[in-house]
Amino acid sequence: MTEPVTALGAMSGTSLDGVDAAVLVTDGESIASFGPTAYRPYAPEERAILRAALGRWEGPEVEAAVRVVEVAHAEALGPLASDLVGFHGQTLAHDPRGRGTLQVGDGDRLAQALGRPVVWDFRSEDVRQGGEGAPLAPFFHWALARHVGATEPxxxxxxGGVGNLTWIDPRHDRPEAPGALLAFDTGPANAPVDDLLLRRRGQPRDEDGRLAAEGTPWADVLERFLAHPFFGRPPPKSLDRDAWADLAAAVEPLSDADAAATLTACAAVAVGQGLALCPSPPRRLLVTGGGRRNPALMAMIAARADCPVEPVESVGLDGDMLEAQAFAFLAVRVRRGLPTSAPGTTGVARPTCGGRIGRPRA
Ligand SMILES: Nc1ncnc2c1ncn2[C@@H]1O[C@H](COP(=O)(O)OP(=O)(O)OP(=O)(O)O)[C@@H](O)[C@H]1O
Ligand SMILES: CC(=O)N[C@H]1[C@@H]2OC[C@@H](O2)[C@@H](O)[C@@H]1O[C@H](C)C(=O)O
Structure with missing residues (x-):
């Protein structure tokens, strides 16, 4: 192992719930240890500002979102000591084959506020090189698989708001090695259900999947959902949070419970489609992100998988902080000039090192 450094990663995901922050001691290849974590939720009015900026590339809504993101990150990250920071930012819009991909705030300003180097803008270079710019956690998934001693795929x-799946062959000693990884977004995960609960009941989510468990998924909506061209595309592939805006209209005539059950089933069938794209059947499916706390969703996924489906806690990992840890890991890779994506993870032409480094002025 090269000399490990203490990196602090931060993720503000598509669910718009808050900022996750986690310390990781790593050389960007293997994991030495996991450190402290923090969570800074967005207040309802901050969440509304972020929501209003979704799908926008510029303008006053975006400027307001930038301020919310920068303030929340400075508060979340300030108390956690580190040598450097990996700052993902908040994705507002993602259209890799069109206008690009937009994550706000500004890492140079955050470096100034924190007095530490900040690695940021992780996705743009991959998009410039022909990649999807997402998902980026897969290189970290590879390191985790090796860390927990996995020997088979x-x-x-x-x-999260969106789902993403990574197939890992841990026998490869570099994540960019051909055949080590295949990764892609599966489809919408929690976002459509969160949006439904907010619209109909003023609640942020379907707590423990209780509403979905009371309802029945509507087969015709699922059928139309699966007819979306996204499912015909070969991986790697990625999604914008609101790529399935018409799903909301499709469940509008249904009862609250049937609508929740149907949207939850959409997330699960999308994962089922994803599993069928894996190069070989995975021996187990380890689940991270908030959706692993939703028993209705987990049961629907287990029904579509040919292997055990378990939360990452079953191998001693932290499913709330895994993405934040991923950006700590990627920050160290960027500082070392190592690739952060590869043809198998984003479809980029060749292994690519994304990210810029903001440094505090002396
Ligand atoms: N107890 C629970 N019951 C049901 N759903 C839950 C529960 N806890 C979390 N969730 C879901 O998980 C979501 C948050 O997940 P997470 O923090 O992994 O998303 P994210 O990181 O913002 O998204 P992404 O990974 O797409 O960027 C919530 O919006 C909610 O839908
Ligand atoms: C463009 C963007 O922000 N994509 C997110 C989103 O949320 C989940 C999924 O879609 C994944 O592609 C990605 O996040 C994780 C952290 C990733 O890059 O691996």
């Missing part, structure tokens, strides 16, 4: 599934 396995898969990791993140259930």
């Amino acid at each position: 396995l898969a990791m599934l993140n259930l």
Whole structure:
């Protein structure tokens, strides 16, 4: 192992719930140890500002979102000591084959506020090189698989606002090695259900999947959902949070419970489609992200998988902080000039090192 450094990663995900922050001691290849974590939720009015900026590339809504993101990150990260910071920012819009990908705030300003180097803008270079710019956690998934001693192919599934799946062959000693990783977004995960609960009941989510468990998924909506061209595309592939805006209209006539059950089933069938794309059947499916706390969703996924489906806690990992740890890991890789994506993870032409480094002025 090269000399490890103490890196602090921060993720503000598509669920718009808050900022996750986590310390990781790593050389960017293997994991020496996991450090302290913090969570800074967005207040309802901050969440509304972020929501209003979704899908926008510029303008006053975006400027307001930038301020919210920078303030929340300075508060979340300030108390956690580190040698450097990996700052993902908040994705507002993602259209890699069109306008690009937009994560706000500004890492140079955050470096100034924190007095530490900040690695940021992780996705743009990958997009410039022809990649999807997402998902980026897969290189970290590879390191985790090796850290927990996996010896056979396995898969990791993140259930955030959007879902993403990584198939990992841990026998490869570099994540960019051809055949080590295949990764892609599966489809919408929690975002459509969160949006439904907010619209109909003023609640941020379907707590423990209780509403979905009371309802029945509507087969015709699922059928139309699966007819979306996204499912015909070969991996790697990625999604914008609101790529499935018409799902909301499709469940509008349904009862609250049936609508929640149907949207939850959409997330699960999308994962099922994803599992079928893996180069070989994974021995186990380790689930991270908030959706692993939703028993209705987990049961629907387990029904579509040919292997055990377990939260990452079953191998001693922290499913709330895994993405924040990923950006700590990637920050160290950027500082060392190591690749952060590869043809198998984003479809980029060749292994690519993304990210810029903001440094505090003396
Ligand atoms: N107890 C629970 N019951 C049901 N759903 C839950 C529960 N806890 C978390 N969730 C879901 O998980 C979501 C948050 O997940 P997470 O923090 O992994 O998303 P994110 O990181 O913002 O998204 P992404 O990975 O797409 O960027 C919530 O919005 C909610 O839908
Ligand atoms: C463009 C963007 O922000 N994508 C997110 C989103 O949330 C989940 C999924 O879609 C994944 O592609 C990605 O996040 C994780 C952290 C990633 O890059 O691996």
